[in-house]
Amino acid sequence: NAGVTQTPKFRVLKTGQSMTLLCAQDMNHEYMYWYRQDPGMGLRLIHYSVGEGTTAKGEVPDGYNVSRLKKQNFLLGLESAAPSQTSVYFCASSWGLAGVRAGELFFGEGSRLTVL
Amino acid sequence: AQSVTQPDIHITVSEGASLELRCNYSYGATPYLFWYVQSPGQGLQLLLKYFSGDTLVQGIKGFEAEFKRSQSSFNLRKPSVHWSDAAEYFCAVGAQGGKLIFGQGTELSVKP
Numbered sequence: 001n002a003g004v005t006q007t008p009k010f011r012v013l014k015t016g017q018s019m020t021l022l023c024a025q026d027m028n029h030e031y032m033y034w035y036r037q038d039p040g041m042g043l044r045l046i047h048y049s050v051g052e053g054t055t056a057k058g059e060v061p062d063g064y065n066v067s068r069l070k071k072q073n074f075l076l077g078l079e080s081a082a083p084s085q086t087s088v089y090f091c092a093s094s095w096g097l098a099g100v101r102a103g104e105l106f107f108g109e110g111s112r113l114t115v116l
Numbered sequence: 117a118q119s120v121t122q123p124d125i126h127i128t129v130s131e132g133a134s135l136e137l138r139c140n141y142s143y144g145a146t147p148y149l150f151w152y153v154q155s156p157g158q159g160l161q162l163l164l165k166y167f168s169g170d171t172l173v174q175g176i177k178g179f180e181a182e183f184k185r186s187q188s189s190f191n192l193r194k195p196s197v198h199w200s201d202a203a204e205y206f207c208a209v210g211a212q213g214g215k216l217i218f219g220q221g222t223e224l225s226v227k228p
Contacts, residue, residue, distance in 0.1 A: 004159075031214050040125065042206060042220040043160075050214055058215060090159055096214040102167065103148050103210050107159025 002026050006091050006108035013081045013115045021076040021111050023091030031094045032074035033058075033105065034066060036087040043090065049074055050096065081115045088112050118143045118211040120219035128225040129197050137192040137222050139207030148210030149190040151181055152218075155203045163205075166190060177201070202226045 004025045013019055023032065030051050035043040035058075045058030047066040055066045063085060065077045074093075078085060089112075092105040119142045129135050141147055148167055152160040164175025171183040181192045190207060207219040 033215065035218075040220060042122075043218040045215055045217065048213075048215050056213060056215075059217070092159070094214075097148055097210050103150055103165050103216065104162045105152075105160065105216060107161075109157075109159055 004091055004093055004106050004108040006089075006111045008111060009109065010112050011114070013078075013113065015082060015115060017081050018077070018079050019081065019113075020078075021089055021091070021113075023074045023076070023093075023108060025072055025074075025091075025093040025106070027093060027106065028071070029093035029095055029106070030071075031096045032068065033092045033094075034064070034074065034076045035090045035092065036060065036085075037090060037110070038087050046076065046089075078113075081113075083115045086113060086115045118147075118209050118217050120207050120209050120217055122205075122207055122219035122222050124222045125220070126223045126225070128227060130227045131199050132196050135192075135194045135197045135201070135224070137205050137207075137224070139190045139192065139219060140188050141190060141207070141209045142188065143209055143211070147190075149181075149183060150208040150210070150216065151175065151179070151190075151192050152206045152208060153177075153203050154206065154221075160206060163192070197224075197226055199226045199228065 033048040034046040049068040052071040091108045121140045150165045151163040208216045
């Protein structure tokens with residue numbers, strides 16, 4: 001059971017470089033999310049998607065773009081990385097806020113990104 | 117806007133002692149509330165959730181939480197803490213559009 005898989009798990013970038021984080025889930029979830037986790041800040045929602053082909057902004061969307069071309073994949077892109085984007089990024093998926101398992105997010109193991 | 121506040125950044129309790137982690141939320145309607153736990157180097161795992169009905173909800177690993185609308189609170193409790201409970205705990209509120217907004221987290225340390 002793969003669940004939610006994030007790649008890569010570690011990456012070091014220089015300021016101004018671009019990269020894409022890939023999230024894949026095999027649970028047929030409609031909802032997918034990208035969070036960043038920083039010390040003392042908890043998890044902050046970057047972008048999320050409520051279904052294939054849809055995306056929406058979260059709490060801290062600036063400097064990031066996302067795409068959901070396939071239901072099982074949710075990509076997070078940094079077009080021009082900045083040191084402030086050094087963080088641990090978590091992808092999650094869920095059935096949304098309806099049904100028996102409403103609100104239960106399934107998380108990947110995280111991707112640690114350092115921007116120099 | 118929806119928000120969650122966890123007033124305690126770090127709590128230390130002795131093994132076998134009781135535990136209460138505080139959570140306050142801001143939300144206009146009846147909230148969907150959650151507690152998640154994160155072990156070091158891992159993603160988050162759902163402990164319990166409240167949607168409606170009985171205000172005292174039971175979760176996994178012996179945890180429970182009580183929803184108090186008058187205090188806008190959803191505190192997490194455990195009667196007897198085990199060393200394996202050391203982790204970071206996050207309270208979250210389900211917001212419009214199906215997203216979850218998390219609090220800042222409370223790190224729990226357990227003394228032997």
